[in-house]
Amino acid sequence: MRIYGNRLLKTLPGQATRPTSARVREAVFNIWQGDIEGCRWLDLCAGNGSMGAEALCRGADRVVGIEQSGRAISIIRQNWQGIIRPGQSMGVLRGDVRQKLNDLAGEQFDRIYFDPPYRSDLYEAVPCAIARLQLLCDTGELAIEHDPKLWKAVEIAGLERVRHKVYGNTAIAFYQIAQ
DSSP states (O other): OGGGGEOOOOOSSSSSSSOOOOOHHHHHHHHHHHHTTTOEEESSSSSTTHHHHHHHHHTTTTEEEEOHHHHHHHHHHHHHTOOOOTOOOOEEESSSSHHGGGGGGGEEEEEEOOOTHHHHHHHEEEEEEEEHHHOEEEEEEEEEEEETOOOOOBBTTTTTEEEEEEETTTTEEEEEEEO
């Protein structure tokens, strides 16, 4: 897998993770293009860390990832350590995203990318926890990747949907703090 700047990333063999496609990754970064430099990025259900790696390549100051798979955590660390530059920081947390979000209480992020397994039960609990824990800064955005046949972008307490994009079998719902 290659990302911004033609950098090669390691991936896990098999179907244990589903990396965000190049088309969707490019679309998200085009939408957020003026907001990545200097941002604080949270990558939830990070897989091989491609979204966080892309954010680092594009100048994010801090990238944090949460992933349940121990094998994936090792890949994420390798990928991010190969990209990180002086002045940038990274952190990777292993465990259930619903529980690990509590470890981030008191931190805020400018951009949060949430890409759970499409058939998971995380689509309600995680965005609600993000709002409850105030992990998204006032001017930040949360992007939720999903299969539009399996989950519909819904109202989430404390958040307001600001756009919804569909790319074939993948959709992205974008949320901000409700005003």
